[in-house]
Amino acid sequence: MTRRLLLWLGAVAVALSAFLFAAVDEGAPRTDADRAYALSKTIGCPVCDGQSVAESNATVARNIRISIAKWIDEGQSDDFIRSELRSNFGDDVDYTPSGDGVTSLVWILPVVFGAGALAGLVIVFRRWKREGDLEASEADRALVEAVRAVEADD
């Protein structure tokens, strides 16, 4: 084993253990206020242009924040709170697009795009590999000669 390999194994081991520790250990418990804030960032204020309930200082937004805190206090789930707010204020207060019907396309299309791009890259590289080295044509040689002649004059 070379020294470099050992160094690499060490780096990977250190990174992996830090990663696993951070992923498994939950750290300080999440408070109700943290949950309420995280949720209110994903709910749009019904009367403001493009601001979430967390951002807006409008009265409706403030009232929704209070309702969210109350629901969380009562032990309701995020999904329940979301659907309550959707039925009270309309579907467009929920910033998370649903996965049904036409709306699901917003989730699917990027995946299709990514898969298509990846497939395209694979095909292109395969073709490049198959083509092998290009032979210089007569025209190429003539071009090189012409450039050389010009450079020789300089």
Added chain:
Amino acid sequence: MSSAAVGAVVVALGAAASLTGIGVVVLGLLGRRPQWWRESRALVWTMFVMAAVSIVWMERALINRDFTIEFVAQHGSSQTSAVFNVATLWSALEGSILLWTFVLTGYVAAVVVKFREKRDDPMMAWVLLTLFVVCAFFFLLMVGPSNPFRSFDPPPGYDGPGPNPLLQSHILMAFHPPILYLGYVGFTVPFAFAIGALTTGRVGEGWLLATRRWTVMAWGFLTLGIVLGAWWSYETLGWGGYWAWDPVENASFLPWLTGTAFIHSVMVQERRGMLRVWNLSLVISTFALTILGTFITRAGVLESVHAFSESAVGPALLAFFTLIVVVSLGLIAWRGDQLRSPGRMDSPISREGAFLANNVLFTAFAFVVLLGTVFPLIVEAINDDRISVGNPYFDRMTMPIGFTLLFLMAVAPVLPWRKASPGVLGDRLIWPAWIGAGAMVLSVVVGARGWAPTLAFGLGGFAGGAALRQVVLATRRQGWRGLVGRTNGGMIVHVGVVLIAVAFAASNAYVRQDTFLLEQGQTVTFAGHEFTYESLDFRSFPNRDEQRVSIGIDGGQAYEPGIANYPFAGRNIGIASVRSTLFDDIALSVDSFPVDDAGVATGDVVIRVTVQPLIVWLWIGGLVMAVGTLLAVVPGKRRNPTSPVSAPLPPIDQPVEELV
């Protein structure tokens, strides 16, 4: 003549100059007379002077509160302070189009100066023609639907409402829009050269080299503009946020994404002669996206805090966008044969392979952002449902792209061209890898948890290490010259990107916010800090009244968030107060002043406290990116002059049919 009429005449003269410019260049091309398009530079200067005079004229009206101009009557006020009087210009649609036009004519004038020695070249005729068309579009917008100089008959004693109060609450508002526009509009120049290359058929590397610095500068301004905008919203909105995936933010981010893809993939074309169609498409999309973004945000089709009121510019912008796309696609299809790239890539594990991957990722990123931004419109058109696509969507979809980009940023700079061997990579990446591992350990030690932020810190350390390694090696070899030039400056930009990525991950993952009802003298503890409500204060200003509370943090200095009432605008807006340190930021804002049953203020206050780590590093990262961009445009190490990369210029007396 009324001052509105003077302004309108000046704008009309600018429009006339641009239309004449189109005519002169077209006639010159048709009649094969280079002197025609050569002399069209006089028209360029006319446009520039007219745009400059109209800006000065409008600013004069804003400063003197000349309410006979409708724009001033609607957006100016005798109560606005001097700085924001000047900035009122870009606080509404007509003024921003005026600023856009001015910046555009400035760029066109700079092109005429910079390329004066090539002015007989037919390529320059097509470049000028494209620029004249874009200028004509914007001048005509100002003559028609977005006329900044409509006249107004103010009743005696009239005073305007002033600009949107949110826009006059922070000094950054004076810088963010003009810098953003310098970026946005700057992409017109590479676009014009791309069109010139396509029409003349000189689709080799010449046009790329000619516009390389222009693109990088425009990109740098756009970057700085976006970061300043984020900073502005953080400092003024007071809820601890700086990026909300708002349609207007997305509109500025889209050209940034395609522009970033472009400045990377041009290197493949310069070096290997490949990706020609791709690069042309990226330049054209970047420019088209600046127009589409303006349409999305200025035509009132999408709701946004940035959106101005609805107006007739929408259809015009959409038509212009369509024109750009149709003409560009047509030209690319027409030149298809000549655009076929002569080279091929030897291996995906190479510098050019990494640039290709970079491009796929940035394009996917742009696709996600564009799709998410316009998707509500599409759904509404299909089945009349109103839905929203907001931060949960963008966060989830862009996170994997962001991680992959960070990984590429670590690996790509050390990859050699053509083909890399595992041994070379293993040698060059070992120390960056250890920096990444160290960053992860450090984050865990200081208490950070969660897989996503930890991965971001690790990849950030890896990418930052790789960038620093390049800078260190280059400065060791070349001294101070190791800091300038495209590659070295680019690595400094990378360091800035890493700072922003790490700050973004940390602030998003560990933000804490809560509201507290406080009586005077009361103290609460939150997120490891103590907050004491010390006093309440009323202040009067000519244009607003402020109610400020004094909140002592950790028994030390007091911060004063509050609420301002602008009677003219009829709006209350919050005043945030932020304490920044290198480790964490505390943003304070006033949620409300409670009243008792009789409606009398109780003297208590409800404050909102947001604590998040590493925010300052977002702005520092933005600054590092701007500095890196500047270093990148300083000429670096001189390369040996190489053989011509583009076909030689044809003699000018050749008929135009043979030229194109």
